[in-house]
Amino acid sequence: MWQKLMWVGIWLAFMTAPVKDLLDGHHTTVPTVLGWLGLGGFVTVYLTLVLRHTARPLATTAGHILLGFLAALALTLSLTLGGPWLVLFVYVSVSCGATLPLALATWAILAATASMTVIGVRVDHVSGVVPSLVVPTLLGGFAMTGVRHLIRTSVELREARATVAQLAANEERLRMARDLHDLLGHSLSLITLKSELAGRMLPGDPGQAARQVADIEQVSRQALTDVRAAVAGYRRVTLPAELAGARTVLNAAGIQADVPTDAPQGLPAAEEEVLAWVLREAATNVVRHSGARHCAITLTEVQNLDGRFLELRVRDDGPGGSPSGPPVAGNGLTGLKERLEKVSGALEIEAGRKGFTLTARIPLIPEPSALPLGSGS
Template sequence: MPKLPKLTGRRKLSKEEQHPGPPNGYALLPWLLLGLGSFSNLINGKTSNPWIGGIGLLAFNSLYISIAFRAFVKEKRTSRTTLYLLGAMAGITYGLAIAYGDVWLLYFPLLSLAVGTSLRDRRLGITLVVLAGSAGWLASMEGDSPWEPWTLGYTTFITGAVTAALMALSETVVELRSTRQELARIAVEKERLRFSRDLHDLLGHTLSVIVVKSEAARRLAPRDIDAALAQVADIESVGRQALTEIREAVTGYRDASLAQELERAESALLAAGIEPVVRQSGPPLEPQTAALLGWVVREAATNAIRHSKASRCEITVDGSSERVRLMITDDGRGVGSDAPGSGLKGLTERLAAAGGSLTTGPGPRKGFRLVAVLPVEPANTSAESAEMEPRA
């Protein structure tokens, strides 16, 4: 059976998907307009030592722009370099505010905005409180209005807090989109695995039965045409049933009923010249448990027909109130006990996912033995256990 192509992994997010909020640092640059008042003071000569003020203004703006663009790349935002840039920016802000006051105090909200784009967790809250308090205290030193310190302090704090919230929301949206894509990829991968397993189990068993019955029809045709025609009719029935099962597998509603699979296994084993002996005991099983065991019966019967060269195959279903055990033993050559094929590997994974187990190995005397165990709750607790009797 050809292998399905592998998925290439997680799709790389586009720039728009990575940044559903502000796309980059350009969205933060208009806030620099808060510094126009200080720039106007420099031009109009209202500031002493204008060269120092100009250098400080240029350095502040350069640091702000650098931090604004680093904030949208997580590796850069969380690096030590960003912390150093924020420290330098804070030093310039305090120096300009202490030296000039007035409109130069508006650089505190800008510094708070830069802090909000870069810091997270506890450091963010502590830093914003310190900045807001410093801005309010320096504004109170001006003494122009009793409300100005409170206004500036509140503006400084709320600017950083809102910026941090928006940035965190943007990052959360990116993570949610990435998680959604990963979940979609996993769902597709699981569906491909389910379909490949179902297709392997369905076609492997069905084609084996068709081949065995075709050989039987060819052997019977020269001496018993009626028996040969009966085998041909069985081949037609198996083919029609296979078409139905493949359609069910494609839509995801395929369930291998244990009772049906036991009957099919008996018919296929008889056609292959293998004597089937089926024993079943215990209370009725839940549909899901019966379906899983049906898959095991189908795969084991197919392997026995293909590889065992056995003359006898025993299938025993032994159930209790806590678990059910399916044991299939043949007296063949035991091929496959050391290296189970992909069908048995797939069944092992299915049973393990349901809390059960599947073990294979040599039989007690010779041949091959398969044991499947599943936890089970009876569908009808009042049902009495059927006595263990051979069906054939």
């Protein structure tokens, strides 16, 4: 604000002519008082238009009224008090550049310059004043149109940066919500299953129940570690760990699991992490919703017209239907689709009478080295 006021204040140097005219005592008391009042009102309206309108436009009607008042005041003071007051048209021109659209401002600046010239030639002893004011009037008006454009652009840029920052914050919150859903959904499902199993074993087999409780403690600690890592921003899941975890959670739920023993080697970190999240969510959904007795997980390399892909497929023999229900934005299947889209992957879902199949594909780079894929166990 102060920088803008200092820049605008440079133009007030032209006000020395009317101020000097009032201080020299060439006018009687009444014209002098009215001149001071008119000059004060003129400067106030001028600063209002230039300082306010360049950043945040006034209402069109209010801007036009103030601009008309400024022009009328400049016209009246110039005709009644003489040539030194012609400099007011410089400020009228600057105000036009600051207030009006470019096309309209061009004509208004030219009109202000022409009016100043016509009035000047009709007032005595201004033959040297009018030529010296024509250039500042034109230059000041057109320069202000450029300054206004720069100021508006700067304001819009700051607003755009604030919007981008807000969108980034929203995206980070969405990522965190999705990660926590994936992390805790898997772990809590396993804890629930083992708790139920321990409860059934407790009366007849306390030793086995104790082992299940120990597993619950281990899973809980791991879940706490994962949540802390996710909040800290450095957590990364891996495909080998999720293959082992899927085998454990499926077996604990009494589902026969056919899971590869090894994970592909040489996958980029981002692609591997996405597949790991897909596998974790898919295994969790099978345990929670499928009612299946058998689940097969495969990792294969496929070739089609679009190129070479690594395909993860999770198939169960449950009653059918979507294991997670309608996708919810930010959670479940929608969250998996969002993850895959970030690595140019795709998600396919097939629900039938004999089970549910989830297939995720990620593209492989052209002519990659062979990826050793594990066999089912």
